[in-house]
Amino acid sequence: MLQPIDLDVFLACLVAAVIGALFFLQFWYDRRDALLSDHRRLSSVFSCTRCSFTYVRPRRRAEASCPQCGWNNARLKF
Numbered sequence: 001m002l003q004p005i006d007l008d009v010f011l012a013c014l015v016a017a018v019i020g021a022l023f024f025l026q027f028w029y030d031r032r033d034a035l036l037s038d039h040r041r042l043s044s045v046f047s048c049t050r051c052s053f054t055y056v057r058p059r060r061r062a063e064a065s066c067p068q069c070g071w072n073n074a075r076l077k078f
């Protein structure tokens with residue numbers, strides 16, 4: 001059997017649920033943006049001096065071999 005509740009209690013629960021959902025969404029998107037930013041910031045870009053192929057490797061590294069021709073290239077610095 002359902003118990004009748006006051007409108008004030010119902011509205012207070014509703015507002016608390018909405019505020020909780022907004023805090024959760026803010027935390028979720030903030031965390032996601034931080035992870036994406038780290039991934040982009042920590043990647044290294046290379047341009048092959050032999051075949052002119054441009055490629056990206058994860059993490060900071062000084063050299064990486066070209067996936068097309070295997071030539072070892074230095075990281076591009078901007």
Ligand SMILES: [Zn+2]
Nearest residue numbers: 048051066069
């Ligand atoms: Zn190459």
